[in-house]
Amino acid sequence: MTAHPGTRRLLATWATLMALTVISMVSARLDQGDWQALPLWSAGLVLAATGFKAQRLLMVYLNLRAATPAWRGAFVGLVVLTLALIGGGYLVARLAG
Amino acid sequence: MSGRALPNPGWGPLSALPGNPLMWVLILSELLVFTAFFALYAWQRAADTALFDVSQRELDPLMGGLNTLVLLTSGLCVALAVEATSAERIRRARQWLSASMGLGVGFCVIKVVEYADKLAAGLTPETNAFFGFYYGLTAFHFAHVLFGLGLLALVTWRTSLDNVETAAAFWHLVDLIWILLYPLVYLLR
Numbered sequence: 001m002t003a004h005p006g007t008r009r010l011l012a013t014w015a016t017l018m019a020l021t022v023i024s025m026v027s028a029r030l031d032q033g034d035w036q037a038l039p040l041w042s043a044g045l046v047l048a049a050t051g052f053k054a055q056r057l058l059m060v061y062l063n064l065r066a067a068t069p070a071w072r073g074a075f076v077g078l079v080v081l082t083l084a085l086i087g088g089g090y091l092v093a094r095l096a097g
Numbered sequence: 098m099s100g101r102a103l104p105n106p107g108w109g110p111l112s113a114l115p116g117n118p119l120m121w122v123l124i125l126s127e128l129l130v131f132t133a134f135f136a137l138y139a140w141q142r143a144a145d146t147a148l149f150d151v152s153q154r155e156l157d158p159l160m161g162g163l164n165t166l167v168l169l170t171s172g173l174c175v176a177l178a179v180e181a182t183s184a185e186r187i188r189r190a191r192q193w194l195s196a197s198m199g200l201g202v203g204f205c206v207i208k209v210v211e212y213a214d215k216l217a218a219g220l221t222p223e224t225n226a227f228f229g230f231y232y233g234l235t236a237f238h239f240a241h242v243l244f245g246l247g248l249l250a251l252v253t254w255r256t257s258l259d260n261v262e263t264a265a266a267f268w269h270l271v272d273l274i275w276i277l278l279y280p281l282v283y284l285l286r
Contacts, residue, residue: 002104002115002116004179004180004183005176005180006180007177007180010173010176010177010180011173013173014169014170014172014173017169018166018169018170021162021165021166021169022162024162024279024280024284025158025159025162025284027284028158028280028283028284028285028286030158030159030162035154035286036286037150037286038284038285038286043285046280046284046285047280047285050276050277050279050280053276054273054276054277057172057269057272057273057276058273060176061172061173061175061176061269061272062115062116062124062266062269062270062273063115063116064114064115066104066115067104067113067114067115068113070113071113071114075125075128078125078128078129078132079128079277081132082128082131082132082135082136082277083277085132085135085136085139086135086136086139086277086280086281086285088139089136089138089139089140089142089143090139090142090285092139092143093139093142093143093146093149094146096143096146
């Protein structure tokens, strides 16, 4: 039987995910009334927070920490690839625009 | 993992994954599909940045953020349902599953309000490429939420550790996809 994360770890992860979501929203400057392109550091922070959220969700909510390092690496690698594609497309759009 | 028993012996490379191995096949394939869509969106955005920028202003990132918080909390409830089922506290597990479904319905209500607002403003999937992606990506995700709600209802009725773990894994996939979709469509500008 697979060991589950435990209530404390789940609650800590949930708090982390909520905090990172708020950090993403603040980084994206949603408080500003006028629409402006994000500075690159803000966009980087949004993507970094997203990556960390996805990693936490995979490891704790989906309990991938109980799997082998190869599987953990494969899923985290896929998330990193996805974020690289999103970030790359964003960067090209910003630099071209 | 050496020295520890495999969670799913007899499943070859999948035997080292926790929970139902077939659900992991689904998670991996769904992630690949969404990654392809996200890449296509990023490519199209780079090709027509001005159009995407103007269109993105019509979205409400606060609603999207609220939905992220709702869905992540729903994910916590499902994970707690797995814990409760594992401890053979079936009544408590059903309570967590019900809470999770309630939050899932809340996500759907917020999304429908958002769609209604956009449609009332005359913004449809045919308005332009951005709104094609916006409706396409979010509606595909919405369909996953509805399917996940069905699965959660099913395992609330037929509560066993295998069933709850399998439905929970799908629900967390729905969480994971939204976590990636939200910054792409709503935040990065």
